[in-house]
Amino acid sequence: MNQQEYQRLPAEILFQLEIETLIKNEKYPIPEGWKMSPRSVLTYICGGKSGNMDITPKYIGNERLVEIAIATLVTDRALLLIGEPGTAKSWLSEHLCAAINGDSTKVIQGTAGTSEEAIRYSWNYAMLIAKGPSEEALVKSPLLNAMETGSIVRFEEISRCASEVQDALISILSEKRVSIPELNMEIPAKRGFSLIATANTRDKGVNDMSAALKRRFNIVVLPAPKDLKTEMEIVEQRVGQLSASLGLQAKVPSVDVIERVVTIFRELRNGITIDGKQKVKTTTGVLSSAEAISLLANSMALAASFGDGKIRVQDVAAGLQGAIVKDESKDALAWKEYLENILKKKGMSYYDLYHACMELNQ
Numbered sequence: 395m396n397q398q399e400y401q402r403l404p405a406e407i408l409f410q411l412e413i414e415t416l417i418k419n420e421k422y423p424i425p426e427g428w429k430m431s432p433r434s435v436l437t438y439i440c441g442g443k444s445g446n447m448d449i450t451p452k453y454i455g456n457e458r459l460v461e462i463a464i465a466t467l468v469t470d471r472a473l474l475l476i477g478e479p480g481t482a483k484s485w486l487s488e489h490l491c492a493a494i495n496g497d498s499t500k501v502i503q504g505t506a507g508t509s510e511e512a513i514r515y516s517w518n519y520a521m522l523i524a525k526g527p528s529e530e531a532l533v534k535s536p537l538l539n540a541m542e543t544g545s546i547v548r549f550e551e552i553s554r555c556a557s558e559v560q561d562a563l564i565s566i567l568s569e570k571r572v573s574i575p576e577l578n579m580e581i582p583a584k585r586g587f588s589l590i591a592t593a594n595t596r597d598k599g600v601n602d603m604s605a606a607l608k609r610r611f612n613i614v615v616l617p618a619p620k621d622l623k624t625e626m627e628i629v630e631q632r633v634g635q636l637s638a639s640l641g642l643q644a645k646v647p648s649v650d651v652i653e654r655v656v657t658i659f660r661e662l663r664n665g666i667t668i669d670g671k672q673k674v675k676t677t678t679g680v681l682s683s684a685e686a687i688s689l690l691a692n693s694m695a696l697a698a699s700f701g702d703g704k705i706r707v708q709d710v711a712a713g714l715q716g717a718i719v720k721d722e723s724k725d726a727l728a729w730k731e732y733l734e735n736i737l738k739k740k741g742m743s744y745y746d747l748y749h750a751c752m753e754l755n756q
Contacts, residue, residue, distance in 0.1 A: 402639070404499055405452075405492035412438060412449050413493060419445045425468050427544040427586015429496050432464045438493040439464075439486070452489045453482055454628045459614055460486070466612040467494065467546065472567050472589040474552075474608075477616035480682020482628075483592040486616070487548050490590060495545040500536040504551040510562045513537055514572055527576040537589070538572055544584030549591040557601050563589070567610040596680065618682070622668060625656050625683055632687045637694060644698035647690050647705050654747060655710065658737070659686050662718065662728070667736060674736060675728040679720040689713035711750035730755055 406413060413429070416438055422431035430438075437444060439460050441451030453460060466473045467490065475483040491498035502512055515538055521531040540547035552560060566572060570583040591611065593603070619625035629652055637646055647655075659681040661667050661674050679685070693709040701709070719725040733755065737748045 404497075405488050406496050406498055408639075409438075409450075409452075409489075409492065412444070412447065413496065415447045416444045416449070416493075425586070427584065428494050430493060432468060435464050435490070435493045436460060439489055451631075453486050454624060454631070455482070455616070455619065459616065462612070463490065463614050466614070467588050467590070469612075470570070470588075471612045472563075472591065472610055474611035474613045475590065475592045475616055476595060476613060478595055478618055478682060479680040480684035481616040481618055482683075483594075483616055484548075484550055487550075487590040487592055491546045491548060495586075497545060498548070500540050500545065500547040502536055502547065502549045504549060504554040506554060506556070508555045508559055510559050511535070513559065513562045513566075515574065529577065532574070532577070537566070538581060540589075541570075541572065541581060541583040541587050544586035546586075546588045546590060549589060551594060552591040553593040553601050553603060555601060557604060560601065560603055560607055564604075564607055564610060567607075618663075622653070622656060622660060625660065625686075626652050628683050629656055629686050629690065632683075633690045633694075636687065636691045640691070640695075642691070642694045642698050644694040644701075644703045644705065647693065650743070651705060651710060652686075652690065654744060655686050655689060655714070656683075658714065658732075659683075661736065662732060672736065675731055677718055677720070677725045677728050679718060679725065681717065685717050689717050707746045707750040711747060711754055714751060715754045726755075 416430050416434045420430055420434055422433050424431050428435075434444070436457070437449050439451070439453050440457050442449050463473055463475070463486070475487060477483050488498045491500070502508070513535055515535055516533045517527075518531045518533055521528070525531065534542075537547045537549075539545075549563075567589065570587065572581045573579075574581065619628060626649070630647075630649070633652070634646055636642075637644070657668055662677055663681045665674050665676045666672070667674060689710075690705075690713070693705050693713050696709040696712065697703055697705045715729075718729050733748060733751055737744055737751070740748075
C-alpha cells in the first residue's frame, strides 16, 4: 500500500513496524485470538522499549486505566470508554484493536440513524428477492464479522444510538452468539471476540444506556489531561504526527505557541486561570486537546498556503476565534471578556496574540 495516497491510514499500518517488532520480541503468554501479550499491548499503547526499538506512546495519561482496559479485553467482558470529547476514547480504542488483532477497521459508528441491522446483519435485497433467504444474500455487520473471526469490533459513540438499538447488544454480549431465524441458524463468537464502545459525557441524557446494557460492560472513564504539561505533550505529539501524515509544508508550532493555545483552552474550559487566582466565564464549546490539535494543524495549513511556512500570531488568532466562538450570543461575550480581563494582563509573551485576537473580534 502506498501510504502517500491516503489521507488517513489505520493504526496497524501507520505503526506496522512497531507492532511487528513487539510480536517478534514477545516473551509472555499470548491470549487466544491475540497477536501479542497484554504486557506488549501496554508497551505499544504507553510507550517503552522492544529490543532495540523505542516504542512511541500512543496514549499519554494514567497508565493504570490502560491496564484495566487491556485486562477487560482478556476476559469475556466488553469495554466501555467514557469521557469528555477529546479525551482520546476513539484513539485508544483504535490502537487497542491494532495491537491486539492487527485490525482496527471493524467499526460501527453510532448516530441517530443507526439501525439494529447495522449491529446484527442485513440482506442483499436483490438476491433475497431472486433466490430467497440464503447465506449468499446475508450482509454481515462488522460485529458479526468480528464474532466469526474472534476479533474486536469498535462501537463509536454508542450513546448517539436510540435506546432500542443499543439494547440489541444485550443478548449478543450475554450469549456470545447471533441468531438468524430466516436461515434457522446461529453464529457463535470465536474465542478472542470482544467489543469496545465509546460514549461521550456531553451526550449524557441523549440516549442513556439501560442498566441491563451497562452491566455487560466494564467501564473505564478517561479524564481530561490533569495538568498543562501533560496536555502540551499530547498536543505537541499529535500535531507532529498530523503534519507528517498530511504533508503540511510548514514548521511545527514552537513550544511557546502550543503553551499559549493550551493555556487559553484550559482556562476557558475549567473556568479559572492556570494560577487559580481569577475566575473565567466558560464557553459552550468543548475546547478539548483534540480541538487544540485541530487548531494548530489548521494554523500550519494557513502558514504553508498563504505565508512563508512559519506560523504567525494571526494564524493562531483566526483558529482561536473559530474554535471558541461557537454560539455568537454567549461565546462572543465570554471571549471578549477573557481577552480584556485575562489575556491582556498576561504580559509581553501574550501581547501580539492579544492584539491579533482583538482585531478579529471587532
